[in-house]
Amino acid sequence: MDILQYTAAELGKKIKAGEVTVKEACEAVFARIEEKDKEFNCYITVDREGALARAAEVQKQIEAGTLTGPLAGVPVAVKDNMNTKGLRTTCASKILEDFVPSFSAEAVRNLEKAGAVIIGKTNMDEFAMGSTTETSYYGPTKNPCSPEHVPGGSSGGSAAAVAARECFYALGSDTGGSIRQPASFCGVVGMKPTYGTVSRYGLIAYGSSLDQIGPLCKDVTDCAIVLEAISSHDPKDSTSLDRTDTDFTSALVEDVQGMRIGIPRDYFGPGLDPEVREAVLAAVELLKKKGATVEEFELSLVEYAIPAYYVIACAEASSNLARFDGVKYGYRAKEFEGLHDMYKRTRAEGFGTETKRRIMLGSFVLSSGYYDAYYLKALRTKALIKQAFDKAFAKYDVIIGPAAPATAPKLGESLSDPIQMYLGDIYTVSVNLAGLPGITVPCGRDEKGLPIGMQIIGNCFEEKKLIRMAYTYECGRRKEGAEL
């Protein structure tokens, strides 16, 4: 069997059994990248030399029996907004073109402790601001399922790299759907955990109160394994939670008997592509056959999530991105008159259009005279959205809906109308506002052959219910002989 066909868990077992070496696994990935990445552009940086050196080291530790975990020796791709010590980290921006971090993100360190080998850094929307991976300074990523389409975003490079078998799994980050939506567009499994489950230390911040790191994988089993490996309580991130229930692989159980599924009518209304609707409802039908109960309900407030999200995310972004000033790292304008002019020109030349648009909006909604009307109003709306979810989870174990209103758009169709693009986040952003976990699982394809994803949303700390539900669905689909 071709090494690239293995899931991360399967490869980990083969490596442990001595049937595949870590070097062979890495070489297979590099050959695949060599063959495909000129077209797909999943990676901004590929670290062949570093990965092979690391592979030799990991191989020794596996043979010595000091590295025994399921991810030992398995090659991984990391979204380029997570710091990797000694390896260029650009955030897909010109302003960080030559930035080499002096430390690694905690999630990356956790993977390294588990024996992961980092292949490279994946493409994304600049500073994770976008839904198509077209705002990258390093060119767009193409959807491996159909290269004239976008892979989604902002973790488009990570989702595409998994789908194109240019890695065995990847890390992404999700501020308003940036893991779940590209997972849906590329036909892979992607999960955003409860806010605070994975440390944000070393994740270059976009909207700090919303950002979470999570896995993009070939199947639900890999997703649980990776999430278990990256979750940790980290004193370096003051919003990091001290959880003792992060043994997510224990939830890989094929049984949803008696579990209650809520179907929000507002997630299936006008604006939803009929093929997406049909595929998601068929998936729910399968879960019903497996013994889950299904009930429709009104979630409410869905249309207010996007405006609230953009106010909060842009406000936080305008503050977070103030650090890029051309002084300590990154790009600096060549010509300027004095300090303030240096800041303004550096930022004007270093940031792309979408990033500037969001910094401007964020600066405006935080400015004196508008702070109450916009920023506080959005935070109050967020409280109401959280209450609506609390009410729903009093009745249901999980909520199921689509991850996006349609399958992947064609390249070049989205950026001209920002509000239209933002509307594509309608089913994902409220999950970030309420801090909830969400997972996307492939559940079919449309007539064009583009993947459709089902999104399962859980209450805070209830990732295990999501994993159990997603795993049961995946087992059921496999038995039906569907290609996932």
Add this chain to the structure above:
Amino acid sequence: MANIISDETIEYVGILAKLELSGEEKEQAKKDMGRMLDYIDQLNELDTEGVEPMSHVFPVQNVFREDVVTNGDDHEAMLANAPERREDSYIVPMTVI
């Protein structure tokens, strides 16, 4: 309800955002921000009287740790990223005349 963004507002926000926008970019920013605020104004339909603004989902407050240095001396790796440096200093344009 249409939001008209004035030249003065864009100028002011440009200062807050520390962005030197070209004439064309300013015109675009006026349009974009106006449209975005029209859209955001939907929130005014919601009655949020008496609702506390929620900045964090979990009531985690005052997270303290001991003030102990745990990292090593990384100054060379950090300075290596400087756009301009001299020995152990960052070089910036003159700020005090």
